[in-house]
Amino acid sequence: MALEYFFTIGIVLCANIILAIGFNIAAGYTGMLNLGQVALFGVGAYTTAILATNSVNPVIGAIVGVATAALAGLLLSLPTARLKQDYFAIATLAFVILMLSLARNWTGLTRGVFGIPKVPPLMSGLLETFLLGTVLVVITFLLAWRLVSSKTGKVFEAIRDDEIAAQSLGYDTFKYKMMVMGISGAIAGVAGVYYVHFLRFVDPSFFALPEVIFAVAILIIGGLGSLLGSVLGASVVVIAYETIKYLPLPLEVLGAFRIILFGLIVLLVLLLRPKGIAGRIDL
Amino acid sequence: MSIFLQLLVNGLIASSLYALLAGGFSLIHSVTKTLHFAHGAVFTSAAYATFLLTDKFGLNFFLAIIFALIFSTFLGLIIDKLVYQPFRNRKASLATLLIVSLVLLTILNAVFLAIFGSSAKILSISSGQSAFDIFARITATQIAAIITSLVLIIGLFIILKRTKIGKALRATADNPSAAQIVGISPNVTFSIAFLIGSFLASVAGILAGTELNIYPEMGSTFVVKAFTASVIGGIGSVPGAVLGALFLGTAENFGIWFLPSGFKDTIAFGLLFFFLLARPQGIFGVKDGA
Numbered sequence: 001m002a003l004e005y006f007f008t009i010g011i012v013l014c015a016n017i018i019l020a021i022g023f024n025i026a027a028g029y030t031g032m033l034n035l036g037q038v039a040l041f042g043v044g045a046y047t048t049a050i051l052a053t054n055s056v057n058p059v060i061g062a063i064v065g066v067a068t069a070a071l072a073g074l075l076l077s078l079p080t081a082r083l084k085q086d087y088f089a090i091a092t093l094a095f096v097i098l099m100l101s102l103a104r105n106w107t108g109l110t111r112g113v114f115g116i117p118k119v120p121p122l123m124s125g126l127l128e129t130f131l132l133g134t135v136l137v138v139i140t141f142l143l144a145w146r147l148v149s150s151k152t153g154k155v156f157e158a159i160r161d162d163e164i165a166a167q168s169l170g171y172d173t174f175k176y177k178m179m180v181m182g183i184s185g186a187i188a189g190v191a192g193v194y195y196v197h198f199l200r201f202v203d204p205s206f207f208a209l210p211e212v213i214f215a216v217a218i219l220i221i222g223g224l225g226s227l228l229g230s231v232l233g234a235s236v237v238v239i240a241y242e243t244i245k246y247l248p249l250p251l252e253v254l255g256a257f258r259i260i261l262f263g264l265i266v267l268l269v270l271l272l273r274p275k276g277i278a279g280r281i282d283l
Numbered sequence: 284m285s286i287f288l289q290l291l292v293n294g295l296i297a298s299s300l301y302a303l304l305a306g307g308f309s310l311i312h313s314v315t316k317t318l319h320f321a322h323g324a325v326f327t328s329a330a331y332a333t334f335l336l337t338d339k340f341g342l343n344f345f346l347a348i349i350f351a352l353i354f355s356t357f358l359g360l361i362i363d364k365l366v367y368q369p370f371r372n373r374k375a376s377l378a379t380l381l382i383v384s385l386v387l388l389t390i391l392n393a394v395f396l397a398i399f400g401s402s403a404k405i406l407s408i409s410s411g412q413s414a415f416d417i418f419a420r421i422t423a424t425q426i427a428a429i430i431t432s433l434v435l436i437i438g439l440f441i442i443l444k445r446t447k448i449g450k451a452l453r454a455t456a457d458n459p460s461a462a463q464i465v466g467i468s469p470n471v472t473f474s475i476a477f478l479i480g481s482f483l484a485s486v487a488g489i490l491a492g493t494e495l496n497i498y499p500e501m502g503s504t505f506v507v508k509a510f511t512a513s514v515i516g517g518i519g520s521v522p523g524a525v526l527g528a529l530f531l532g533t534a535e536n537f538g539i540w541f542l543p544s545g546f547k548d549t550i551a552f553g554l555l556f557f558f559l560l561a562r563p564q565g566i567f568g569v570k571d572g573a
Binding site for chain 1: 318320366369370373375376377378379380381382383385386387388389390392393394396397400401500503504507510511514518543545546547548549552553555556557559560563
């Protein structure tokens, strides 16, 4: 029992670390505060859930899910990548609400508010799912590490620090930004696909505003421009999130309390320690 | 009854709410450069305050409206002074302020959830009134909503164009440091912008409360629509935002001629991305966001 609980938290943590790494590549390394990251997580989750419940092989469904999230990220970059940072953030937030509206109303595809139950698992048991998650975290971390340490990664940081300067050096910054959104979309897709095959259920709440705030909390608390920060931020937030569950509060109040608490922490971190635990830059 | 006229009227009602919210959002944004998302929570707070005062405490509706307006306008002012100001003092980036406002919106939504629960509330004044048939079915509160919105928007334009306060606001929006040199304190103009904007949002919230269900997150979608309206009209222009609101409200209501009514938000944000892609400067051609 205790061990199962440990694995469950570990699985949730793995999904959140992967999501946070993708978010940090966009927001921390490239300066693209893509709040739509959460929606891309949901797009991956929905795609694989729909395919797997329609008797497509779950592995193929998972791959298609990741690819769809990457493609959605690319498409999202077309109208948004030229915007200034704060407008970009809201436009990508609007994408989350757009997806929420589609998930609720495109009932033929998503079953609307009822969500999609009985998504077949990828692995046979909790331990295996946890191990898969660990492997995915390690692979994502190493690939992300390679990417941000590469020359391309330096271009990302140049775009963040001074986009016009990067352009004047001959870099097509729009293409790089598209690339970032595709890559971070794929990473969000991995997290979403992995998570939904564990949860075995997906519904429109995947696209709810508090989910965006939790992702932002992980990003800010962990720190921008640091992959290690994403790991630490996700760990702190997920463990705190799980611990709060044991407070003797009614369920609805508990949910509200959790949002208020994390919200206040984010505000305080932004005010007093904008670099979070391990960040290298301010937002 | 023609469907066309009914949709036109429905669009007009939605537009008048969006215009109030977008006008204030755009005013606050152009003067303070803050994308004030907690504006949505100010909006919701007015609806809940009215609900609390009338349906729980049995206060007279008009008295309740006055108290609700004072409370929510004050909430907007407090948000600026207590939350945004410390960040501005630390020279926080606009992206930081955006996240702050978004987090604040979520926190306040959660506060509404904790106090009122997730079930939708209805103002008793809006239930059980009979609808008139003028061009289409319309109720007395709907007519009142359209007229109120029209009067306030005209009032906003007059303040901005014809008064000294308006001049000061526009000067700060244009160039805050130059405005300061000629003696216009940004602290004052910021507060005035938040005062006017929050007042308009509170009115919109109360009107929405008479028209729709009141629930904790109702302001989130509304405020992103206010942003959408200001993108459609041209970011940084208050008249643009109002025009964008008119366009948005009409478009999403005519859209459901072809799609189920749940797709209103899909249409609205589809339009946002269309405009960002095809005409980022908006209808009015102010290019500030790109």
